[in-house]
Amino acid sequence: MALVEIDNISKNYQMGEVQVQALRNVTLSIEEAAFVSFVGPSGSGKTTMLNLIGCLDKPTKGKIAVDGKQVNDLDRKQGAIFRGSVFGFIFQAFNLFPVLTVHENVEYPLVMIKNESASDRNEKVLKALEAVGMLDQQNKRPDQLSGGQKQRVAVARALVTRPKLVLADEPTANLDHKTAVNVIRLMRDMRDKFNTTFIFSTHDPGIMEEAEIIHTLEDGQLTHSTPRPLNGKEGKNDSNI
Ligand code: ADP
Ligand code: MG
Numbered sequence: 001m002a003l004v005e006i007d008n009i010s011k012n013y014q015m016g017e018v019q020v021q022a023l024r025n026v027t028l029s030i031e032e033a034a035f036v037s038f039v040g041p042s043g044s045g046k047t048t049m050l051n052l053i054g055c056l057d058k059p060t061k062g063k064i065a066v067d068g069k070q071v072n073d074l075d076r077k078q079g080a081i082f083r084g085s086v087f088g089f090i091f092q093a094f095n096l097f098p099v100l101t102v103h104e105n106v107e108y109p110l111v112m113i114k115n116e117s118a119s120d121r122n123e124k125v126l127k128a129l130e131a132v133g134m135l136d137q138q139n140k141r142p143d144q145l146s147g148g149q150k151q152r153v154a155v156a157r158a159l160v161t162r163p164k165l166v167l168a169d170e171p172t173a174n175l176d177h178k179t180a181v182n183v184i185r186l187m188r189d190m191r192d193k194f195n196t197t198f199i200f201s202t203h204d205p206g207i208m209e210e211a212e213i214i215h216t217l218e219d220g221q222l223t224h225s226t227p228r229p230l231n232g233k234e235g236k237n238d239s240n241i
Contacts, residue, residue, distance in 0.1 A: 002029035009062030037211035046201035088158030090168035
């Protein structure tokens with residue numbers, strides 16, 4: 001069974017009198033350790049798709065299973081617990097706490113889980129920061145970092161709980177092209193290192209090229225799914241961003 005199984009889902013939003021069909025009859029599956037991107041113009045349904053996979057919202061019709069669990073049936077509380085145990089999230093606007101250090105930002109998801117000792121937390125944070133090449137910046141605050149460095153910290157924060165699946169909604173939209181490519185390649189390196197599945201969205205053709213499978217959305221419909229085997233030919237990320 002695939003890690004994510006999406007079976008004929010649709011999502012409608014009611015806007016007063018008007019019904020918006022954000023997703024229409026989408027069926028696809030995502031394998032464990034895949035590096036997948038959802039692409040399409042603004043309004044095509046990318047965010048809706050990621051929110052449904054991440055159990056932040058429910059489909060109007062159809063079924064979604066993640067890691068063997070039917071997530072449609074989860075209530076709010078069950079959804080929150082499942083989210084915390086299976087997913088890491090990366091956002092377009094980085095969403096780091098400005099008053100916390102890099103170390104404290106990455107530690108935050110572990111503090112939320114609450115059953116970790118301080119020394120276990122510290123070990124995991126240092127490992128995650130080392131993996132993204134930000135160990136030497138751990139005492140800085142976000143406003144002392146570049147955009148690329150902030151997103152590296154956000155990648156570390158998403159990975160620190162060792163999630164099966166990281167969801168990143170337009171993670172490079174606030175970065176210049178070179179930095180954006182490096183952040184995506186860092187994510188791919190993290191997939192290689194930890195076997196974490198990554199699903200990200202983008203409307204940038206230069207960024208979608210970095211994915212191994214591209215799912216294209218148009219007007220809420222999945223128009224094509226393109227595998228792109230990389231054969232190890234692509235450049236490594238440049239940690240100097
Ligand atoms: P994308 O991320 O590709 O820009 P979205 O998933 O955000 O697309 O939106 C898909 C469609 O659903 C758009 O027409 C958008 O206006 C609509 N939509 C998204 N979220 C809501 C909402 N909460 N209420 C009403 N309409 C929404
Ligand atoms: Mg969006």
